[in-house]
Amino acid sequence: MKLRSSIIIAACAAALAAAPAWAQFKPTKPVEFIVHTGPGGGADVLARFISQVFEKENLAPVRFQVSNRDGGGGLRAMAYVAEKKGDTHAIAVFTGNWLTNPLTRAEAKYTIKDMTPVVRLVLEPALIAVKADAPHKTLKDFIDEAKAKPKTLKQSGGSITSRDNVVRQLLMKATGADWAYISFPGGGERIAALLGGHVNMMVVEPQEAGEHIKAGNMRVIAQVSDKRLAGFPNVPTIQEAGFNIPNVEQVRGIVMPTGVAPDVIAYYEDLFQRLTKTATWRKYLDDQQFQDGYMKSAELAKYFDVFTDQMRDILTEAGAKVVR
């Protein structure tokens, strides 16, 4: 009797465990892979690379077709995803801009809340660099001079909502130092301004800076990262350098429309988890000096909230007009 009931229990348990397998979602037609940039933009290159790996490693039964919905500073792609409610064959690359842009744009009809978080994929660390012949050997040197002579030092960077400026705002607030921020639209122009001696400091992506450091044109004085990057074992992070500010992450991952069943989300979570285990992906992360930021849907939803709140405060302080 006892034996029989335990057999039944075991059988039931086996059936329960197998159940999701029958109901499990699998894409049946090509998946639309939405990006907010035109061909060649950062998100586009990432999406094309991912769909290439899917194909090469046979990770998915269907093709992932990159769909460029550029325009409106990313808002067009966001609206496109949000309005695809219930579509199980559409995913999109999100970046930090998807979280911050709606904060300052009254034109935005949707925010990241109108999408289903799927996974977080990469965190892009950054470096704080000065020209090689600059007098600043450490971040402290730079901050001290900026304190002693306010508004004379300059930093090149992107728009005022970009990470470059957020790092600056946080550092200025923590130390009372003051330096100017000059916006350039392209990464190349930012580096050119530093190398030409027209500005004193910049926040630069490691793979952008690598060659310039090797060639002795640029010196890294701190890292914007939780832990030291493999390529820069001797450079302290901002926190290690003695500046206690929250770390500002540049994030990329995947979202999809709302109104999809949990097994659909689970499918894509798993698909991307398998992607992150491939050797090709690891090599990509190493080459780009990105950090593996894999995070599942539930955690990612919480992360969105925290990130958005943090950015709202920072942007308000940076002088941007926050609308929501």
Added chain:
Amino acid sequence: MEALIGLGQGFAVALQPMNLFWCFIGVFLGTVIGVLPGLGPAATIAMLLPLTFNMPPTSAVIMLAGIYYGAKYGGSTTAILLNVPGESASVVTCLDGYQMARKGRGGAALGIAAISSFVAGTFGVLGLMLLAPPLAKFALTFSSPEYFALMSLGLAMVVLLAGASMVKALLAMLVGLWIASMGIDLFSDSARFTFGTAHLLDGIDFVVVAIGVFALGEVLGNMEKRGEGTLLPVPKGLRNLLPTMAELKACRFAFVNGSVIGFLIGVLPGAGSTIASFISYGVEKAMSKHPEKFGTGVPEGVAAPEGANNSETGGSLVPLLTLGIPGSGTTAILLAAFILWGLRPGPLMIQDNPELFWGLVASMYVGNVMLLVLNLPLIPLFAQILKVREYLLYPIIFGISLVGVYTVSGSIFDCVLLALFGLLGYLMRRLDYPSAPLILGLVLGNLMERALRQSLMMSNGDMSIFVSRPISATMLFLAVVLLCLPLFRKFNSLRIKAIEENG
């Protein structure tokens, strides 16, 4: 000497059958997408990028670069034949190229464009090969104040692009500057002139305005003259389809001017080929013995901008390969490609990857020859387009324009904008407003405003930053001279008149 050894090594790489093949594929694809308006080299390279992951990087870069400079050859075709700029830098080619076609010299204009592209393209590679490292250093001395001065100089070209009325030209330019200011402002992250719609947050694409004002405006204007039934004359015989010796001779200076200006502007990250072609056209006109004939179909007016456009390619590879700094959308994608292949363009590139650098340089010589051979025989074929009757040709131009704009953005909103700018172009034609100043304002407006604000942020609001730096001061001085030129001419003619009356 070092360059010669490197080049020899490079040719050994570029002339391998495999690399010759990829080079041909690249320049061929480039020509095709150049001819088609809308789809540009940047988008094409990005879409082909995944295919290159399995190729040896040298072959891949040879092919992708082929697309880049091949597109510039092709861009002039529709500009000359249909007044539809095939890509942004061909706008200036429309001015005289299309007029030449209307006078029955369409084939000649295509020929001159091809020859000028070849000469200047080769010059650009030569410059890349010999001058890359020192010029890259020079480019770094250029910063916002210098860019502002360069843009001012470019904007002063308006006096050269003006027709009968200077006031009308200035008005058109101001409209262009206004359009350029639409969208999100980089410095304050606030939206300007977007009328509450997200469609305008990125501003208005230059291609939409250029195709609308030039191509659609022209078609609408010509449709009025219905009934006259004038077809564009296409002379028979191959000889009449090629440029004459006299025409080539007239272009001598333009070849040199286009080559040098295109290359120098290409070296500066953040200027671009459209600006290069405008400036070399302006210089050509300013130096010409018959400036009044520009805009009516003079061969120099085709040779100078086409040359500058192609020479710019070699120039723009200088900061990319020696500093890792991309100066345009296309070079930015090339940079992304290099990184995906595991290469890092930068100060050490030539040293670390000599085979790739010199292979690329050598392949560009080869590719330019291929393009010339590919393009010259196509001229008689393309010129047949002009024989198509108006009731067919005009709908075709409308179709090409619409498809072109749609492929750039995939947005119907842009197609509506295209229609609006077509109407604007038509009205400007009817009311005798020149359209080139509008385009000039649009191209330069953004860069100029940005440079001005960056400079003032650097100097904490002190205007003297523009005159205390020698390069900037020189260019601003030239701009002022250029602006005052018409006054002197007027003064001079008044003086002569007065003397004659007195005498």
